[in-house]
Amino acid sequence: MTETSSQPVRLLWYLTSPDGPVPWESDGRWPTDFGHLRELARTIDRLGYYGALLGTGRDDGLTVTAAMLADTERMRFLPAVYPGLHSPAKLAQIADTIQRFSGGRLLFNVVNGQDDTLAGYGVHFGHDERYEFSAEYWDAYRQVHRGEREEYRGRHVRLAERPLDLSPLSPWPSDPAPVRLWGAGTSPAGVAHSVRLLDTYLSFADTPARLGAKFARVGAEAARLGRRLDYGTRLQLIVRKTEDEAWAAAEELLGRTSHGTAVELAGWNLRGHSLADFKPGDFGIQDEAVERSLAALRAGRLPQVRDLEIHPNVWTGPSLFGFDVVSPSSGTYLVGSAENVAARIGEYRAHGVSSFILSGFPLIEEAHRTAELLFPLLNLTKE
Template identity: 25%
Template sequence: MTTERIADHVKFAYWVPNVSGGLVTSDIEQRTDWKYDYNVKLARTAEDNGFEYALSQVRYEASYGAEYQHESTSFSLALLLATQKLKVIAAVHPGLWQPAVLAKLGATADHLSGGRFAVNVVSGWFKDEFTHLGEPWLEHDERYRRSAEFLQVLRKIWTEDDVDFRGDFYRIHDFTLKPKPLNTPERPNPELFQGGNSTAARRNGGLYADWYFSNGKDYDGVSEQIVDVRGHARTTGREVRFGLNGFIIARDTEKEAKETLKEIVAKANRPAVEGFRAAVQQAGNSTADQRGMWADSTFEDLVQYNDGFRTQLIGTPEQIAERIAAYRKRGVDLILGGFLHFQEEIEYFGARVLPLVREIEQTEQDTVGEPVLVSA
């Protein structure tokens, strides 16, 4: 089984704005809202405009321009029950969740939604969220070792009976979950996502996840990560799909798009960005090889807090579609999009950008299943 192949078409996801402050840490107007009613309307708009996934963020403590937050798993279930097709991914922190408890919640959510619940395992960068709750803060690679066990336990509980698992962080003894998730050919067990940039994150993604999420990257950065993650997957005969974060500014003219980006950065909430920068770059630089998330991010990068500007999905619909198609040919299976004004921009994307992506893909059908292009 090869793990290096090009998908037939790119899937699209969007960041659920269940956290206040929008997707950029800036005082620019953002016509978006973190509340439930807005998000229900947005979820329905997204699924009607070609989006297959949504990712609910996880933040427990007010910080860095994100004063208010809705909890990710409950919010995800609410959105699932308000939609028909959309798959909703709930971000969760090992260390704040026991995996068997999440497995139970996930199985219930899977049944209630007809098999549309998914999980994104995030190992954590915000030390205060752990220490303020009286939980130990582990060193970087130890957090990812815990996440590796978390991923394994979730999958075993969802697929096996009489589960025994004896790890350094989790001990499961003769445990059987019923009902298990639906697990049909059309709706397999809840998909497991692993995010990160570091060596430890890549290993987890390749060995244990269904999907690997990357922060924003240019072509070379994406190619390097894909080869690495899928190399880990190949050692166990697995296949892992690759998701890439990108902040999307699609406008009728390139000039208008670039001016919007310039205004976002010019109006950045500097204290909030600097506070976030100090916290995350401590986490990213704590790895021995300096490959952690945000380790080399600039101030401008961090105005969009997952390096979304780096993916350069900024310009006219034609320019963005061509760039997405180029990422696909490097092995990207999914684009996780953030927007300044979610409701109207997702509609614009669905009407103006996505059809162009599909047209390009149709002309490149002979590349489906081919090895990933790793050169620029």
């Protein structure tokens, strides 16, 4: 075990479709079905990962979670839950059922979404009001899940008194296992919501120091309320036996990404700022590698692989995240030998990160490679 990775960490994997060696490109994407997801869940469970994040997309996360219970024994499931898509009482019933049937292996990823996304489901709140609604929603959910039958009356959420139900499948048992809440929120309203509600605060990856500074700010807000949070981040992974092999794999991955995809992703990450108009120096950015990367995209080329390394072994990847003007996202990779990656995880751990949601593509193959190479170098917690 390396000195930098001696503190305990939770490692989660990614349970989602599509899959494939380069799933953001049509020629690198596999058609995935129920059988593929079952095999992926079995792999995550058998290899000893703490659990898995269920990606949002075509498949409903709660449905996938329930479908995978019989194929797994230990892993936790972290599906996204958007407040308002179920009534809080119905969600409490679903949660209680999964908790009892799984032996307490359910977690919730609290996601408040985008205005247009939720509007498509019939939930119409502006940004800050969405957090107000969410706070009430989860308060009502917890009241029901604790077995309290009283009426709930809030500004946005109202539940009538619930009758006593003593049937074997009652959603209000006398001692329900609580579902721990994970989630994120970066705006002032999002942070205020998070520190009151969450057990584990998540953020997309950044350099260890910048991510640690963000967690310190959030932790200070939580401390004012007498609360203490755990912290987690989301990283993709290219781990190989040697650092040279890992960077060669990263270069191959970048090479299989089309210029059009790279421009589309970079433009999206600039939050509405045109790629043509954006310059190094805007928003406080001064970096020659950023300038070279932008120049390459404007010239119809992809950036050089190491120009996208923002910290030792921390690579922004084909999605070109990592410019300070954007929030780095799931495109951020750890690239290196198992020793390199363990050292970086240790560095993130020193800055407060205790949970790492990882993925590499293809998902089953890279889950095996990660367990073989990286697990022996880390102190993995099961709880």
